[in-house]
Amino acid sequence: MKYSKSALLILGTILFFSISSCKNNTPNPNLTSLNLLRGELQLCGNGQFGDVNFSESCSYETRETFNLAISLLHSFEYIEAEKAFVKIIDKDPDCAMAYWGVAMSIYHGLWAPPTNSVLEKGVKLIAIAQKLPKSKKAKQYLDAIGSFYKNWESVDNQTRKLAYAQKMKEMYEENSEDTEVAVFYALALRASAIASDKTYSKQREAGKILEDLFKKEPNHPGIAHYIIHSYDYQELAKLGLSTARRYADIAPNSAHAQHMPSHIFTRLGLWDESIDTNLNSAESAVCYAESISPGAHWDEEVHAMGYLVYAYLQTGNNKLAYEQYEYLKSFKEIFPPNFKIAYTAAAIPARLAVENKNWKEAAHLELPQFAGLEWQQFPWQKALLHYAKALGNIHVNNIEAAQNELDLLRSFEKELIDLKDAYKANQVAIQIKTIEAWLQLKKGNNDEAISLMITAADMESLTSKHPVTPGEILPADELLADMLLALNKPQKALTAYEVNLDRRPNRFNGIYGAAIAAKQSGNMEKATLYFESLLALTENVVSDRPEIKEAKDFLKKKII
Known part of the structure; x- marks a missing residue:
């Protein structure tokens, strides 16, 4: 089911979905330090987020809200998922699984590592839940996610994700017939994969589990969603195409569910399908933003715009691509000012310039400024734009400016190394190698230039793209070909x-x-x-x- 922008807004106004959760709306005073998200659920459209039947909800009275919360969680509607779980806590503070639900809503395993404040919140949630009465299965769920939050001060994020996946594996082996256990295990397995593993063994294993489940439960949002994430690689993308074409219909009121199919469409170069699904995603995100903060723009809208610009450029549609950028520059308020917004804000102007080989425009790029977006927190995202500036300056023969941009890229790489973010540091290292190659070409050192560019292409071939991006600003393979053609x-x-x-x-x-x-x-x-x-x-x-x-x-x- 697809909605036009006007239809979504009308539905959002007339059919605004709100759930009254509590007989007693007074929060438990012992929970105030957790900064739990509360409020009526803001769900545009008719509230369709797929079919879920979670066996570990605490009471019949809260089961409907619990199943909705799980559905929201499976489509990464994290804000509303947390609010739904908190409604259950406020109604039944002894429901251990509701605390688990909040801990899961703030754990974004496929996205950026959580901040210290989020990790501290997770530890407190697990501690409270562990003291409450619970079933054996509920205890297993809590022990599993608890292993991710445990010792976060001294154990790195990847190691803790592996610990969580291992706990979920043990739970799955004991409860393989339980759909939700299998789904959450598959997600944990996929999230624990590292970008440098080009065998995709964990992704393939997760995908197989999910594909078998999908035959039995074809309207389950998590199964469809995580199949797409498992196969979001060029080598595997065809395996996810049929699911990609189903997911948006399973959860039509989720902006993220509308967007996710474009991960597969982008991998396969299906630009019209990518454009259609991202237009729907952006519309849904606008509806949600207007219900939360009229006049502001949600990160899911911005994320969809990034994929739209990429797809428009591949069809030669500069007009619509630049319209998206002008629209982005008109934004006065965005929420939350996170890595997704930073990525898109840097990538869109960079792509527009270099994809069109408008090197003068590329040489003069500036980072867009939005209230609350602190660029110093996002060295990788900043590198995208400065990489484009370096290429631009090389092509307009401003070698000194290009060298300055290269020095900035090296500082971003060091910053990422110091942050122990090896993946993003490597992405910047590829950019550095590329700029060094083109600088050598300008100096007439052709053999050195080709050697450096081949190295950059080889480095890029050994890594996978981050889920936030539809692709590189310019692929190293393509730039190598451009250089060979120039020579x-x-x-x-x-x-x-x-x-x-x-x-x-x-x-x-x-x-x-x-x-x-x-x-x-x-x-x-x-x-x-x-x-x-x-x-x-x-x-x-x-x-x-x-x-x-x-x-x-x-x-x-x-x-x-």
């Missing part, structure tokens, strides 16, 4: 472009570059194929991209 090595450039397209299907610049490389190497058959592919990719778009005109001119002359 009049069209056959080698064609090979590199084709590697890039195999890893990132239907990229506009990848297809165009392959066409030019094929043409320059005398392979007119391949040149024709790629120019035809470019026109097919952009056939439904009115675009001013010169590459499209070039493709039309080439094919017209070939016919003549």
Whole structure:
């Protein structure tokens, strides 16, 4: 089920979904130090978040609210999930699983590591719940998530995620027939995977568990959601396509559920489907934001916009891509000012400039400023924009400015190393290697330039993209091909472009570059194929991209 923006807003006004939770709305005074989220649930539309039947809810009286809370949790509607669990706590403070629910709502295993305040909150929640009467299964749930919060001051985030996954594995082996246990185990398993493991063994195992469950429960939001996350890799994406096309219909009132299919669509270069699902996500997010804080913009809307811009650029639709950026710059208030917003705010202007090879624009990029967004907290995100600035300055021959940008990238890498964020530090290291390569090219050191660029491409091939991003600002494979083409090595450039397209299907610049490389190497058959592919990719778009005109001119002359 899909809604237009106007329909969503009307539904949000007329059918605003609120749950009255408590016979006694006075919070337990012992819980005030936890800063629990309270208030009526703000759910736009008709409240469809899929079907869940969680066996460990505490009483019949709270079961409906508990199942809704689990459904919200499974679609990463974390704010409303916590509020729903807190309603149960306020109504039944002896419900141990409600405290577990809050602890799960603040644990974002697939996102950024939690802050110290969140970890402290989790420890307190588990401590309270452990003192309450509970079933054996409830104790297992609590012991499992408790292993993530335990000793957080001295044990790193990845080790604690592994401990949580191990506990969930033990619980799953004892309760393999319980759907929710299996689903939460699969999520814990997926969250414990490391980006450098290109065997994807944990992702494959989680996906297999979930696919078997999906046959039995095709309307379960968590199963569909976590299948997509398990297969959100180029090598696995086709395994998640049918599920991606189902998830948005399972939880039509979740902005995140509307967005998630685009992870698979992006991997497979299905740009129209990505655009459609992200438009729906943004609309749903607007509805939610207006119910929470009229005039403000929620991070899920911003996140969807980042994927929209990427997809628009791949179809050559500069007009709609730049409209998203102008819209973003009009925002006065955003919430919460987190890593997702920082990523998109840096990535959108960077992409617009470098994808269009507007190097002058790239050289003069500035970070957008939003109230509450403190850029010093986000070195990786800042690096995206400064990487684009470095490329821009190199291409406009401002080598001194490019060197300054390179120095900034090195400072961001050091900062990330000091923060023990190896993945993001490595992402910046790839950018550094790329800029060093292009600087060497400008100096005439061609062999050194190619060697450095090959190293950058190899480094990138050994890592996976972060879930927050639809893709690199510019792929290293593509930049290697661009360099080879600039050095009049069209056959080698064609090979590199084709590697890039195999890893990132239907990229506009990848297809165009392959066409030019094929043409320059005398392979007119391949040149024709790629120019035809470019026109097919952009056939439904009115675009001013010169590459499209070039493709039309080439094919017209070939016919003549």
